[in-house]
Amino acid sequence: MQNNFYLLQYQHPPYLISHSVNQYLPIKSYSKTRNFRVFCSSSSSSKLVEDDKLRTRSEYKPNLLDGFFLDSFRKKLVEEVGWDSEKEGYDGMVELVNGLMLGRTTQQTNQAAVRILKSLFPPYLLELYQMLITPIGGGRIAAMMVARVTIFTCQWLMGPCSINTVELRDGSSCQSGVLVERCKYLEESKCVGICVNTCKIPTQTFFKDHMGIPLLMEPNFTDYSCQFKFGVTPPHTENDSALQEPCLDGCPYAAPARGGSKGINRMSKTTQCPRS
Numbered sequence: 001m002q003n004n005f006y007l008l009q010y011q012h013p014p015y016l017i018s019h020s021v022n023q024y025l026p027i028k029s030y031s032k033t034r035n036f037r038v039f040c041s042s043s044s045s046s047k048l049v050e051d052d053k054l055r056t057r058s059e060y061k062p063n064l065l066d067g068f069f070l071d072s073f074r075k076k077l078v079e080e081v082g083w084d085s086e087k088e089g090y091d092g093m094v095e096l097v098n099g100l101m102l103g104r105t106t107q108q109t110n111q112a113a114v115r116i117l118k119s120l121f122p123p124y125l126l127e128l129y130q131m132l133i134t135p136i137g138g139g140r141i142a143a144m145m146v147a148r149v150t151i152f153t154c155q156w157l158m159g160p161c162s163i164n165t166v167e168l169r170d171g172s173s174c175q176s177g178v179l180v181e182r183c184k185y186l187e188e189s190k191c192v193g194i195c196v197n198t199c200k201i202p203t204q205t206f207f208k209d210h211m212g213i214p215l216l217m218e219p220n221f222t223d224y225s226c227q228f229k230f231g232v233t234p235p236h237t238e239n240d241s242a243l244q245e246p247c248l249d250g251c252p253y254a255a256p257a258r259g260g261s262k263g264i265n266r267m268s269k270t271t272q273c274p275r276s
Contacts, residue, residue, distance in 0.1 A: 070093060110197060164178070
């Protein structure tokens with residue numbers, strides 16, 4: 001009964017959007033809007049995620065370089081998966097990322113994602129960075145630098161981000177954190193398995209193995225935020241809470257997909273969400 005009540009709220013939320021940006025006026029009659037996201041499931045773990053942050057969060061405005069970053073990333077994805085999506089822009093990129101899981105184990109998916117990340121950098125740049133920059137100041141300078149580069153190059157992928165202070169393992173603090181307000185990548189994929197296996201684990205591995213910088217990523221699967229902690233070593237996999245999370249109720253791969261484009265259909269025939 002409670003789930004039905006939440007579903008009714010989603011279909012008829014008691015808000016009216018005024019002409020002013022981000023202004024919501026309560027009224028007695030109901031009109032269509034998207035103030036709530038509902039993940040429906042018969043299990044007791046069903047979640048109702050209220051999108052209050054959508055009303056106040058900042059919107060990222062793409063710059064001239066973002067198209068270049070997207071095209072470069074997509075080109076590397078196509079080379080790795082062996083096919084291209086029929087969709088354009090960000091939607092096509094997400095479909096290709098999903099394709100990384102096609103016919104692969106989670107370890108193979110992680111390795112493929114690391115290869116893609118490495119291929120985005122010019123030859124020898126990573127080796128030189130690890131040799132010349134990473135040792136400075138015990139790695140703190142390198143950690144702060146990559147945090148700022150992440151802000152500059154990755155907001156098109158994740159959405160609005162900001163630099164914040166994180167606590168290092170030795171108890172000191174460092175401005176080497178990146179807080180993603182609401183990760184667009186997770187929100188679009190709606191899959192914990194894709195988040196963990198094509199983003200979190202490969203990105204942590206990439207920075208540690210190829211730049212000498214430990215990184216802990218802490219995705220929040222309730223509000224879709226994510227905390228990057230450059231300079232912080234991640235826990236062992238058995239102690240990482242993000243790796244123990246079940247998938248979202250709205251995961252499109254937790255059950256056989258219906259419809260969709262060729263890439264999604266191709267994947268759904270052989271791959272099931274590893275978190276379902």
